[in-house]
Amino acid sequence: MTDSTTALSSRATLRRALGLRTVVTTSTGLAFAALEYLAAAGLVVYVAGDSAWIPIVVAGALALLAYAFFGELNGMFPTAAAIRLYMKRAMDDRVALTITLTYLTTIVLVIASDAFIVGSALAHAFGEPAWVASIWIVGLLTIAVVTNLRGITVAGLLQDVATTVVIAATLAIGVLALVRSGHGLHTPLQPLRGHHPGDFLEAVALGVFLYSAFEWVTTSAEEVRKPASIQRGMLIAIGILCVVCAVATVAMSHTLSHHELTSAYPQLYLGIAALGHSGLWVMAAVTAVTALNTFNGGFITASRFIYGTAREGSLPRQLAQLNSRAVPWVPVVALGVLSAAVALVVALTHGWQVVVAVGAALEGMIYGVAGFCAVRLRARAPDVPRPFRVRGLRVLGPLGMVLFGALAVLASVSVQDKFDPAPLVIILVAGALSAFYVLRVLPGIKEREAARRAARPRRRPGR
């Protein structure tokens, strides 16, 4: 029996294995954070009238490119540790680790933003003053940290239901808002009318962010019944995200005022446009449900990754400490504290569009890096089996690197259609801190670990 057939038969007999449905809902749910609504509303200002669906469709096509890169890489390394495996094979490990640690910033930002958005939405829905949102933020993150520390995770079925509710409700509210507006779409096919072509590219960069994190489902590669489910699931998720985001964004541009679009809870106003006051409560509930996926997926993905990297010896050993429920408690608490701090800063500065821009730029960067890895590994590891092989990678790879790189740069210097280097500064600081750690701190950690191991005699007899 070959390795691959052994793996397949083992998968088939696993007691708990994920099917395609859960892969689709996981991929969609990870991408569809509460921040999605703000990114969608932010995208509207870059294009004319109700043409926001166009950059979303273009971004969807680019997401397909990213899907192709991740599909091939995940097929080669079907493991939760895939990002470490393919990056360190494709480039110098120090560069790989610097990029990976910088990319982790996105997870913190998404968790923080979701806490802020859900907190703000709930405070608004309950008619509370804006500062109460801070209490909601701290409360929500405390709940997320405590449930994570207790080892409680959202079961597959609950995740399926939660994502389905969020997607179906958003789609229904979007369609209803459009229908009940009582007037036709404005310039639905002329995104550039009164806008610079650069604005359209900016809109596409934000559009890419609407799909971002769909690829995190690749960390479930070891749990699926059929390996191909990961690739299929990502593809279906991109299709779902394209339709829902296009409808929600056009509905927002069509029915919301500038003030409503630039608020911290445009989705609540969309709910009101669709169903009146009850729509506000529907969307407040939907926003809260999105947090379930984000907090569950974000905390688990990030904390387990940090744990694995610490166990591998690339992060301080303290980050691999486990509590009595085998949960890496230091990363979980650190993520919670860091996310709360970022969320409170966002609440104080109203800088959520900066967070959106940072997220969009980092996603562009990581998609470009994925393209680079896929191309590089064709030369460096030609013999590794590729169950999902991208056709025309020689052209698509460099094309993806250039496009995603350009979008990342664009997104990093623009906030709300104005030049603003704040996102770039944040990314550079995160990158510099990561590089400092990798180049200056990590060698010392590795040296001490090597000395500790050398001092310990081998336990295995006769060795």
Added chain:
Amino acid sequence: MASTEELLEAYAEWRGRSNGNPRLTSMVRGWDRVIHFTTVDTEQGFTMRVAGQQLSELTVGHEGQPDVVVSGSSEDFCDMFWGDLNPSEKYMSGEITLLGSQQDVMRIDAISMVAFLDS
């Protein structure tokens, strides 16, 4: 390549340390699982069960429906059971592969880490 006897001896050491470690037994409370080990070099299968906070003896051959399947070389398994090898390093380098939920995978790594933490 490690022989079956070497693997069973190494596992017995691992099991003794794990079952005698109060922190570890607390960590596997309510975590009753069937784990299959597959050696890729000797093409052998082994089964370990966790039930009632205790690790079972290692049986030769795959028995029952697994929650987790761990594949690696017989040498790596032997070293891991003796506590001479950090399985996370091998996992992150792709030399040990796993099938199963991330939570279950974490527990196995936790066992291998905590069992030898104090020595």
